[in-house]
């Protein structure tokens with residue numbers, strides 16, 4: 001407990017209010033899909049939403065720390081727009097109900113009924129990074145950028161946390177997605193090497209169709225399983241013991257990618 005003389009009163013009042021709020025019982029409303037951002041609660045501080053089996057896709061740029069704002073400012077600015085801007089636009093077009101920019105990375109959340117769609121979106125961005133972004137940036141800046149990509153799926157809690165209004169502004173608040181998938185997808189992303197896509201076991205288990213598991217013969221002359229299990233038993237950052245890695249060289253095939261993408265999108269239920 002803070003003593004009466006530990007912190008100036010105008011600050012300690014806030015701290016005591018927060019403790020009071022913490023001690024109250026929250027009202028958790030179960031909803032079956034991700035609501036529009038304006039419907040995410042902010043008014044009642046005890047109101048949270050619980051959404052089952054949300055798919056979290058997290059992408060961020062490898063080697064972005066090498067991009068300097070001091071030198072080559074035009075190039076650096078362009079890379080951010082190409083990478084982060086493309087991810088946002090692409091995930092929006094793939095129908096992600098929630099998208100947020102996090103640093104140079106992007107978080108996209110999909111509903112349970114969009115599990116295949118989330119994968120198709122991630123593979124499309126992975127392909128674009130490998131085929132277009134990385135070579136172009138390398139040619140211009142000598143820097144080898146790439147994508148970290150991670151996906152997990154589980155229940156989340158959400159509400160807006162922060163100041164509702166501050167000088168007419170509402171920028172001191174954001175949606176907070178509590179629960180495993182957002183954290184786990186970001187951690188899987190950080191574990192991936194350039195061009196790899198890492199997904200959790202519980203998400204991977206949803207895939208039964210051969211188009212997801214064994215893509216066309218073009219890469220290896222035969223249909224092989226493109227997913228490799230990764231042992232995470234001893235990695236305490238994860239609450240699952242196996243991840244699956246989509247090998248780095250694989251993206252949408254130049255010949256058949258379009259058909260595979262449409263085919264995989266069609267595997268989700270129509271809602």
Ligand SMILES: [Zn+2]
Nearest residue numbers: 216218253256
């Ligand atoms: Zn092919």
